[in-house]
Amino acid sequence: MHQFLPYAWFGGRCVPFAEATLSVATHALHYGTGAFGGMRAIPSASDPDEILLFRADRHARRLSQSARLLLTELSEATILDAITAFLKANKPSTPVYLRPFVYTSDLGIAPRLHNIETDFLIYGLELGDYLSPEGVSCRISSWTRQEDRSLPLRGKISGAYITSSLAKTEAVKSGFDEALLLNSRGKVSEASGMNLFLVRDGVLITPGVDQDILEGITRASVLELARAMDIPVLERPVDKSELFIADEVFLSGTAAKVTPVRRVESTDLPSQRPVMERIRERLTAITEGRDPVYDHWVTRIRLDA
Ligand SMILES: Cc1ncc(COP(=O)(O)O)c(C=O)c1O
Known part of the structure; x- marks a missing residue:
């Protein structure tokens, strides 16, 4: 409870x-x-x-x-x-x-x-850790992410979460922690309640806003931070097979923060995640109000005012 x-x-x-x-x-x-x-x-x-x-x-x-x-x-x-x-x-x-x-x-x-x-x-x-900060295993869901032509995907519309619920439970019941959903064009979209990133040859890659994703605020922040940290960034369609050969895969979201993916289906991913670690460390410092450069991302509410 x-x-x-x-x-x-x-x-x-x-x-x-x-x-x-x-x-x-x-x-x-x-x-x-x-x-x-x-x-x-x-x-x-x-x-x-x-x-x-x-x-x-x-x-x-x-x-x-x-x-x-x-x-x-x-x-x-x-x-x-x-x-x-x-x-x-x-x-x-x-x-x-x-x-x-x-x-x-x-x-x-x-x-x-x-x-x-x-x-x-x-x-x-x-709410503590929604997903293990040590990393999660992901199943590629048999459920497809909805399309914007049948449901407005730019909003967090509650009815849309039937697909997330089916995908998450399917993943957990088959022994995984989390689900990755492909969109109706067969490209990687996102997880049940998180956006997805991968790193290949030092480039940070994430499906673009045209890939039926929710426009995550953590995702936008990760992209902005990466650019500021001189990490090359690409927003482009991501193929399923890229998940198996990526150097790093991670998820981003308010609940999940930045969570590494340890395994996709039966493929173990590398345990060293230098790009994700840099971004996670910086983002944690910002959310805890310890980074003066990004203090404008933090709203301070006074309880005694
Ligand atoms: C389906 C979905 N994708 C992505 C995200 C990540 O969005 P944010 O970083 O704004 O929390 C969430 C969580 O809100 C979500 O429900």
């Missing part, structure tokens, strides 16, 4: 977590017509009254855009104000994961996005 934070943001205010409940007839529960975000909030090591959020502006923008894809309005300012109030109410003293969620809150049937009430909530939980 997860350790949830004591207060949720629900119906426009903070209420005790146990009181933030929904009707069985909630529209989004039946049709997957919600969109969520996922952010980590870390108490500052130097100041107990300060919480650090990594790229909060980007997370708010993506959630606001996801809302727009569901034909509803949720401004970035509304999201950031609610997150601030939520953190002030909860005053987390350990790293936590925040889950903001916009959804069709109407009661009743008929899949639609017009003439419907929507609402916005936030809850939080303690």
Whole structure:
């Protein structure tokens, strides 16, 4: 059972977590017509009254855009104000994961996005390592990543996560930790909830935004950092066979952070990962507020203000 934070943001205010409940007839529960975000909030090591959020502006923008894809309005300012109030109410003293969620809150049937009430909530939980930082084994899923022509993939639309769920469980039940999904053109897209990188001959390669990926905020940050660290970067279609001969393969995401891939199907990958290690170290320092060059990626929320 997860350790949830004591207060949720629900119906426009903070209420005790146990009181933030929904009707069985909630529209989004039946049709997957919600969109969520996922952010980590870390108490500052130097100041107990300060919480650090990594790229909060980007997370708010993506959630606001996801809302727009569901034909509803949720401004970035509304999201950031609610997150601030939520953190002030909860005053987390350990790293936590925040889950903001916009959804069709109407009661009743008929899949639609017009003439419907929507609402916005936030809850939080303690979250350690989502995947082992030592590395994971990956199965290439028999499920295909959706296409943007049938579902807006630029948003974190909750209904889309049926494919992630099927792929993850298929992988775990067959003895792997995580799933890698190919897209409908047979190219490597991403994992069940993370983007994918590989390194070949010193070049950092990742599927481009035209490969049916979620436009991950960690992915964008890894790319920007790599360029600044003079690591050559390529965004291009990735073939399945490249996974077996890569020098390094790793995953990126808010929950998974930067996680190495140890094995793909039955192929073990090299245990030395110099490029990933450099990037992971830098990204960790940034998220913990220890890198002055990238301090603008960190939002500091004062709990005593
Ligand atoms: C399907 C999917 N891909 C990629 C990611 C990584 O995105 P981010 O780095 O913004 O967390 C996530 C997690 O949010 C995800 O759910």
